[in-house]
Structures are given as structure tokens and as C-alpha cells.
Amino acid sequence: MKNVRIWFKKVGAARYISHLDLTHCMARALKLSGLPVWYTQGFNPRIYMTFAMPLSLGTSGLRECMDIRFTEDGAPLEGVAEKINAHLPKDVVVWGVTEPANKLDAIAFARYGIRLETEGSALLKDKIQGLFARGPVTVMKHGKKGDKEFDITPYFSGMGMEELGAGCLALTVRLPCSVSGGVNPGLLLEALKSYEGLEPCGEITREMLLLEDFSEIS
Amino acid sequence: MDLQDKKTSELSCDLHDNSDKNERKLALSHKILMSVEKPGRYVGGEVNAVMKDPSKVEVRFAFCFPDVYEIGMSHLGIKILYGAFNQVPYFWCERVFAPWVDMERQMVEHNIPLYALESGDPVGEFDFIGFTLQYELSYTNVLRMLELAGIPLRAADRKDLHNIVVGGGPCACNPEPLADFFDIFFLGDGEEVDLEVMELYRQCKKEEKGKEEFLRMAAQIEGVYVPALYDVAYNPDGTVRSYTPREGAPAVVKKRVVLDMDSAYYPEAFPVPMIEVVHSRIAEEVLRGCIRGCRFCQAGFLYRPFREKSIDVIDAQCRALCASTGYDEISLSSLSTSDYSRLNELIDRLHQWTEKDKVSLSLPSLRVDGFSPELMERIHSVRKSGLTFAPEAGSQRMRDVINKNVTEEELLHTVDVAFTEGWTRIKLYFMIGLPTETKEDVLAILELGKKVVDAFYGNKEKPKGKAVEVALSAAAFVPKPFTPFQWFGQDTMEVLREKQRELTGNVRSRRISVSYHGAKTSFLEAVFARGDRRLCAVMEKAVEMGLHFDGWDDQFDFDKWMEAFEACGIDPAFYANRTRGLDEVFPWDHLDYGVTKEFLKAEYERAYKGLTTPNCREKCANCGALCYKGGLCVEKREDMV
Ligand code: SF4
Ligand code: SF4
Secondary structure, eight states: OEEEEEEEEEOGGGGGSOHHHHHHHHHHHHHHHTOOBOBOOSSSOOBOOEESSOOOTTOEEEEEEEEEEESSTTOOOTTHHHHHHTTSOTTEEEEEEEOOOSOGGGEEEEEEEEEEEOTTOTTHHHHHHHHHHTSOOEEEEEETTEEEEEEOHHHHTTOEEEEEETTEEEEEEEEEEETTEEOOTHHHHHHHHHHHOOOOEEEEEEEEEEETTSOBOO | OGGGSHHHHHHHHHHHOOOOTTOOOOSSOHHHHHTSSOGGGGOOOOBTOOOOOGGGOSEEEEEEESSOHHHHTTOHHHHHHHHHHHTSTTEEEEEEEOOOHHHHHHHHHTTOOOBOTTTOOBGGGOSEEEEEOOOGGGHHHHHHHHHHHTOOSSGGGOOSSSSEEEEESGGGGSOGGGTTTOSEEEOBOHHHHHHHHHHHHHHHHHTTOOHHHHHHHHTTSTTEEOGGGEEEEEOTTSSEEEEEEOTTOOSSEEOBOOOOTTTSOOOSOOOBOSSOOSOOSEEEEOEESOSOOOTTOHHHHHTOSOEEOOHHHHHHHHHHHHHHHOOSEEEEESSOGGGOTTHHHHHHHHHHHHTTTTOEEEOSOOOGGGOOHHHHHHSOOOTTTOEEEEEEOSSHHHHHHTTOOOOHHHHHHHHHHHHHTTOOEEEEEEEESOTTOOHHHHHHHHHHHHHHHHHHHHOTTSOTTOOOEEEEEEEEOOOOTTSTTTTOOOOOHHHHHHHHHHHHHTOOOTTEEEEEEOHHHHHHHHHHHTOOTTHHHHHHHHHHTTOOOTTSTTTOOHHHHHHHHHHTTOOTHHHHTOOOOTTOBOTTTTEEOSSOHHHHHHHHHHHHTTOOOOOTTTOOOOOSGGGGOOHHHHHHHHHHO
8 A cells, every 4th residue: 555645736617616526526537547546445435535625615726735545555656647637627737746745634834825906906005004004903703613703913914915916916825724723814805895895806826735834745 | 924025925926827828718707706606607627528629610509508507417418419519520519507596696797698618608609509498497597598698589689690599308399488589499309400400500601691591491301390480370269270381391390319229329428517416427328218108297208219228338338438427326317217128137237347346326216116126236226215206196096097007006015125125214206286186086195105104014024213204295287298188277276285285284194294396386387388479478578577597496486477477468377277179279289299199189088087008018009109110119010020
């Protein structure tokens, strides 16, 4: 048995399918790939797959990963990506296959890009800076134990910001993201709405999954 | 934070731009997609979706399914025709589904025209706009989709050889309530006739012919009905006097039949939805038609003759579809798969590789007399969770009237076997409002339910420690064209409600539950099933009033529908509840599905006498479908020689 880490991106049309749908797409592609994938044992055998961290509906992922197993220790990793890609939707693309170095539950943070676009507001940048300069920015955080008030300032105040053109802003932010929970980058959009009445188009991309020391998982 | 330096934000810019150079454009913006319930319905991009270069195709066909993505993507017909059209290099067929109400609102608000999933191009740019007509209550969605596409609803307002609106499917057997909106209806199997019409269009386009000439020529192709070429006259009492063809159109339009199922086109691949749909599995059509002439069942008459595929062909097609989709379930589809003549042999053959490949087999429905523990062992079913059968009527008398040749004994034997095998939940489907039905017949539904419960308690090998649950479901009967009950006046809604009350008010066991389905929707279905061209005005009015998704309980608005009828001065009861004279001319009499009106009349009379008619395998009843010279009709005769 050999553990294999599959690196992929989920972009374009595939952004709009749920995590569960993604697992089905992957299972079908792995089945058709002809690779020696390992099935769980028992009454209802399934292809063994463990995903690092589910992506929310609508969020792109660029350096996502999942683990599978090969039944043969010596199975080569060359050519594996092509074999899977041949059966995946166009917007789910495997771009790397490695032997895992870190455990998936060692993921502690993720880096996100948020692209904000609004009609004719060069003020977008000022408004965001102003928002965090004023003090606590609280939004409702939806958790397992119900909703509660949550100050997002410590997480977002230091984010990177770049103007890409009129009314178009690229933000970069690192947020907690682990099996025990995380901070959803979408909370920023909620804050902009409730504090500033702004509803820009916000496209969120998870760029990288990070360990405790901010290095990328490998 | 170390992240926030210049370098990473440059990198992030880069990363944000995840558009491959050849990335397919999405027709809708991210913001709109994020504002609706299930955005995955609207983005396409599935495995096996067919992409072509629009500059290299000559005819573009928008295949429209007038319901949501999850339902349309589970429909077999669209998969067959999508594959058949796209096989031709210069045709490109794309899929279009009805946007759910939340998305429809967004599209209207933002002025976004209805688009095709593959290219994202507006439907208004297509040569053909084709609808599959499965269900009368999807008609408003058809018109709504044309409206969203920005296409004039009435065929007469579309003057050019472009945006040809066509329709096929079971409801095309009486398409009159839609006649003013469509240019062409296809009768019968579409695999061949649709392509012939597309080819004709291509020629006409090349020769710069006009739409009228194209339609005149199309009407000469067997299976093509061009409604505009028929003048309708009515009698003073409102019934149809005559249909008169014009400009050389045939007096009677015959349906098309693909006789040899083995050589008929069947796709080797079809788009695999990225999101969960109603049926996430392979559908392999094992036969077409049905040998049983249940008198209420339109499909049973429309799809005659009964034709099977050979085991070799089914096996090869299943292998190809497994290899192209990655699905792990194959449904052996048809109207009545248990009637496949060599079902056990077929399953044996498929099992030679499906088990190894971890693929399971399923049957869409089970006949009461087609159930055996061996069969259940070998096909996938929701193990132990519930079994469903359709005796259709509670009393034997009633079952004889409708020619559902199932006996109480068979049903009780079957459930007994099922209990022994460990099932405890049984669901039984019935109809109420059937011709000649009495109160006793209705109450017999409950008695049958009770007998099933008793069978459970009388079974010594029943599962220990579990209670039996019997769910009885009663739908209101809708008389349909091309059935022996096409003359029958549907029970009024009051009568149906009274019968529903009889059912729900007399349940004597806590192990039995009763549910019934809408008298109002059935009424509307009955109006449109046997309607004529004058209903086009009502359709138009209904759409104008915002009616759509009538098949969805949460969208159906009966009062508004009645307003629409009223506004057009049309009495819906004339169509639904009136018992028709045996010599009445029907709005579908000029359409020929092989089964003769004389045969249907004879069956209608036999029904009222409680006489059953044997199935095609037992004895040919000479229904008329022999005229196609194929399928079981001919095989039987060869046997006899
Ligand atoms: S068995 Fe009866 S109800 Fe079923 S498809 Fe055949 S004719 Fe119709
Ligand atoms: S002609 Fe005879 S065998 Fe053929 S469909 Fe009709 S009744 Fe059945």
C-alpha cells in the first residue's frame, strides 16, 4: 500500500459544485483512470479518498489536495495526473502527485485572495481601510453551536491590498483554517455590507493551505 | 504579517487570474450565480459535454428541457438525441434547462437571455429550438423559456428560416394546445426523423429558401406534423368538425418508428452532471414499447410495437457507458423491464463483468408478478428499505376494467415473499376516479392495504422486532388521447375530493398511511391532454400572468389558472369532464400512432363490460400496430408459422 497525495485546482464552473459533488467527480475519475486505487473494505467498498479541507460553494481553490492510496507499493507517480485528468470535468485539474510529507490535519491556515469589483468606486480601498481603522468590526459567525458575534478585525486588518483598476481590488489574507474550524473569508463581504452598505462582486480563491509555521503543506 | 509585502500581492494577482487561455466562458456572473440556490445547475462544464467550434458547424440545435437541470439531466430521451445530433460533424446540439424561479428572477432583472449550457450563447441565436414534451404541466415552462430567450411566442410571428421551434415526446400525440407556438412536431421515435429535418433545413439554408417552403417540404417527411398547414373547423357545440390539410400536407401524419433496436443509435457517452441529479446512473434502454395494454396508460399504446434489444447489444452498450461515465450503477430502463424476454440471461451476462467492476444493476420498477427473491438478490435495490408496486386499483373488478392483469393473490404472494426476505415497508400506487368506479372500489384500496398488513402478521418468517408499514398512494386518474379511456369524462374535482375523503377517513390500522395527489393538477392535466387549439390563448394568458412550474406544488396556482380560462372565455370542464361521443372527431384524429380508433373503441366497450384483453405475448389483439411490420407483432406471427 502506498499513500499518494493528489494536488488539484477547482476553478471556473467547478467552483459552483459542493464538496460532496466534488468527491463524486473524483471518485468517477479515479475509477476510470485505471490506476491501482485502494478501496475501503467492507460491505460497500468505496475508493479511499481524504480531502484536506472542503471548499465552500463558490470559492475557487488553486493548490488543494487530497490523499488516496495505491494498492501497490511500487506504483509510479509519473503519468498519474494525466490519467485522472482525462476523466475529470475541465475545471477540476490535477496538477501534481506526490508522496505526502505532512499529515493533512497539520493544516492550520490558508491564504486567500479576494477580488472585489464594484461599479465606479475608487473609494472601495479607502472604505475598507477606514472600516478597520475605526475599531472592532463584528459580524455574525455561523457556527455549530449557533450564531455568535465575532470581531474580524484581528484577522483582516493587516491584509494585502492592491488596486487592479477602477473599482477593482485584489486582497490577500491569511486566515485560520483547520479541522477544528477557521475563519471564513466571506465574513469580510458581510462586514462590507452591514457596515458600509457595499455589495461588491467578491470572488474568493483559496490559494494555498498552510501549516502552523505558515509554510505550505507538502 | 509577512504576507502583505509587495511580492506576494503580485503573486496573488497572478493567482487570481485563473482563466486558462481556452477557458469556457460562463454565461452568468459570479455575483448572480452566488445569489441563487443551486448555481451548479447553470454552469455546464460536465465530462462528455460536447463542445464544437461554432464557426465550423452549420446547424445549431438548442435542446430544451422545460424543467430544472436535475430532472432534465436524468431523462433518457435527451441523452439519446443529444448524442445522435452531435454525431453529425456539422450539427451542434446543446442543452438548455428551465431556470428555477430564483434564477429566472435574476435573469429578468439583469436582462440576461436564456442561454445554452455548452457555449453559453443565447438561445435566440440557434437554428432550432427543440422541446421535449413529457408532461402537460410543463407547457407554461416551454413558453416561458421562449420568452426568456426573447423569441416571439407565436410561430406566425417568426418569419425567417431561423429559430425553428420543434417539439417531440409523448405529449406531441396531441400537441394542439401548443400548436400556435410550434413550427414542427415530431411524432414517434426521434432518432431518424429529427436528423432528416435538420438536414433539410441545412439544404434550404444553402439554397436560400424561406421558412414557408422549408415547412412545406418538411411536412412531406414521415413523422413530421406542421400544425400551421392544417385548418381547423369547429361544430356549433364546440367540438371539432374537421382538420383540413393545406399545401400538400398529408391528411394523416404517421408516427415514426425505429424498428430495429439493435441498429438504432445509442450513445456511448453522455454528459455526466457535476452535481447530484435525480438519477445519477447509467440508463440502458433494453426495450421499447410494452406488451401490456393497461387501458389508462398512454405510453403503453403510443410506443407500440414492443421491440427488444439483443443481449449482445445491451452488454456492449453498458460497457461503453461505464467506460465513459464512471458511474457505478446501471438501470435497465423501459416501460416494463420485467417483460424483457430473457431477463435472467441478460443479468447473468452483465454480472460477468459488473461485479468485478463494482457496478450494480437496477430495475426502474417491479411488476407485482415479476418479483422473486432470486431477482432481488441479483439486482440492486434499496435493500430492505422499501418496495413499491402498482396494482393501480383496489378491487379485482376495477383492475379488470383497466386491464391491469394483476390478481390480489399474486400481490399477497409477492408481499409475503418480500416479508420473508426481510422487507417491512411496502408502498402501493393506485388511481382513483377510474371509469365505472364506485365507493366500494375506492374502499377496496384500504381493504387491500389491510390484507397486506395481515399478510405480514401471518408470516412466520417475518423480520423480528419490526413493524410493517404500508403506504397507499392514490393519484387522480387523467384520461389521455390514444387510450381506450380517451372518451371518458374525468371525475369532477368535487367527486375526486369525496373519494379522497373516503380513503383518508376510513383508515382503520395504524400500520397504514394514505396519501393522495392533487385533484387540481390532475384537472389541469386533463384539460391540456385532450385540449384543442383554442387553448393556445389560455396558455399565452397563463404565461403572461406569470404561471410556470405548474408541476411543482409550491409554484402551482390553481386560482390564477381559472382566471386565465375565464379571461379567454373558455370552460375547462368542456375538455376535462365532458364524456365524449363515440363518433366525436378528436383534435388528434389526424395523427396516427398505429393503434386504430376502432381498436380503442372496442377496448373502451370491453372495459365497461369488465372484460380483460390478453397482452401482446399471449395473444395479438390486432390493435393496428402491425402496420409497422416489426417488433413483437411480427415475431409472434413467425412463431405461429
Ligand atoms: S405495464 Fe401497463 S402501465 Fe406499465 S407501461 Fe405497460 S401498459 Fe403502461
Ligand atoms: S398488433 Fe398485436 S402484437 Fe402488435 S402491438 Fe398490436 S396487439 Fe400487440
